[in-house]
Amino acid sequence: MVEVILENLTKYFGNVRAVENLNLKIRDKEFLTLLGPSGCGKTTTMRLIAGLETPTKGNIYIGDRLVNDLPPKDRDVAMVFQSYALYPHMTVRDNLAFPLKMRKYPKQEIEERVKRVSELLQISELLDRKPKQLSGGQQQRVALGRAIVREPKVFLMDEPLSNLDAKLRVYMRAELKGLQKRLGITTIYVTHDQIEAMTMSDRIALLNAGILQQLGTPEEIYEKPANLFVAGFVGSPPMNFFETSYVEKNGNVYLDSGSFQYNVTEFKDILSKFSGSKFVLGVRPEHITFDKQKKSEDSIEGEIFVTEPLGAETIVDVKVGDNIVRVRVPYTVYHQIGEKVWLTFDRQKIHIFDSNEKLII
Structure with a gap:
């Protein structure tokens, strides 16, 4: 051995x-x-x-x-x-x-x-x-x-x-x-x-x-x-990161990026244990879907900015406020630059990091 x-x-x-x-x-x-x-x-x-x-x-x-x-x-x-x-x-x-x-x-x-x-x-x-x-x-x-x-x-x-x-x-x-x-x-x-x-x-x-x-x-x-x-x-394209602030509103908890607010009430007990109110929200391009209509309360509105066809799939850059969000989609999904779309994150796949860049969720 x-x-x-x-x-x-x-x-x-x-x-x-x-x-x-x-x-x-x-x-x-x-x-x-x-x-x-x-x-x-x-x-x-x-x-x-x-x-x-x-x-x-x-x-x-x-x-x-x-x-x-x-x-x-x-x-x-x-x-x-x-x-x-x-x-x-x-x-x-x-x-x-x-x-x-x-x-x-x-x-x-x-x-x-x-x-x-x-x-x-x-x-x-x-x-x-x-x-x-x-x-x-x-x-x-x-x-x-x-x-x-x-x-x-x-x-x-x-x-x-x-x-x-x-x-x-x-x-x-x-x-x-x-x-x-x-x-x-x-x-x-x-x-x-x-x-x-x-x-x-x-x-x-x-x-x-x-x-x-x-x-x-x-x-x-x-x-x-x-x-x-x-x-x-690790990941290609790399994970999307959003610098956010912890916000409580009407009994719910959100991570506010300035361009959108993402509901994280289910993680309130975990997030409240950390000092400070700054967190980084992370989600991989393959864990985001986009639709022409709002799919859920968590869906985020954006505009298609750039597309990169890769054969069987396409990498789509969506502009959300000051952020560019990269999304991996099948080549069969129709998309057009300038088109308004709604992004939905897979809630089971999001990551939250603290102010010291360590993984929390």
């Missing part, structure tokens, strides 16, 4: 914080993604695990071993990089065999492992080619093969699909996830692409400015974001 445990992991470059007090337990055979924007600390975290950087403080365990003082070659991890890092003068066969030759494996075992991995990745017919003769997807498979052939305890993957075109990236996401499950190797994957993270991961660790914002399954991250940053980062 191979778990990776990070205890209070911290890394500073001079006075610049890269990672701060990161505590994570990556489970045996799990596919965990480190997700976040550029500069959030995800690649630094991976380099710390690999032994390419030294922690400022904290501990790293791989399996039952504390590896802080072990060099990279002794940590039994294999990295796959964004650039593939293939040796251009070597054939695919030699690229796959290279890490085994460096460790002085017997020739017969090297040949057997290369054969097994090339068959697994369906690159047997490429063994005598050089990297420049391969497509991007083929180069990616060779890079994966060079990691797999070592039979490491842990895979570390740093944005390995980012150089592929969109169509191939979708294909390789599914292939990579299936491969990891077949091999049963604990995998830590770095990406800034939330779609990659949501489709491939068992769990996601979302980082920002070196701080862990939330750890959870893709469903938990999407349905119950811990704070405004998580809610805004």
Whole structure:
């Protein structure tokens, strides 16, 4: 059983914080993604695990071993990089065999492992080619093969699909996830692409400015974001946010955005416990419907401002006072710029955040 445990992991470059007090337990055979924007600390975290950087403080365990003082070659991890890092003068066969030759494996075992991995990745017919003769997807498979052939305890993957075109990236996401499950190797994957993270991961660790914002399954991250940053980062298009004030009127409670008032009387007992009267109301574009007539007392009047056809669906920007509300609708829904419409939020899917940007509801 191979778990990776990070205890209070911290890394500073001079006075610049890269990672701060990161505590994570990556489970045996799990596919965990480190997700976040550029500069959030995800690649630094991976380099710390690999032994390419030294922690400022904290501990790293791989399996039952504390590896802080072990060099990279002794940590039994294999990295796959964004650039593939293939040796251009070597054939695919030699690229796959290279890490085994460096460790002085017997020739017969090297040949057997290369054969097994090339068959697994369906690159047997490429063994005598050089990297420049391969497509991007083929180069990616060779890079994966060079990691797999070592039979490491842990895979570390740093944005390995980012150089592929969109169509191939979708294909390789599914292939990579299936491969990891077949091999049963604990995998830590770095990406800034939330779609990659949501489709491939068992769990996601979302980082920002070196701080862990939330750890959870893709469903938990999407349905119950811990704070405004998580809610805004995950989702395409991102969640709509409205800065509001708490208002009581005629026995009811509303969140007032200045452009509309939204009835939240059912949450009065929860909201009244928070100091101050400022809250952020959040709702995802896919949890809003629009109609030409007012559908309920909660419906909000707006005007279609911009449309973005995406094939099977359309993203519609609706102007509500000073706010632009993004709505995801089927392509079959008729809409026209300048048309008056009524927006209705799915009450089961709204989110309310306090003045400290933490999730309340």
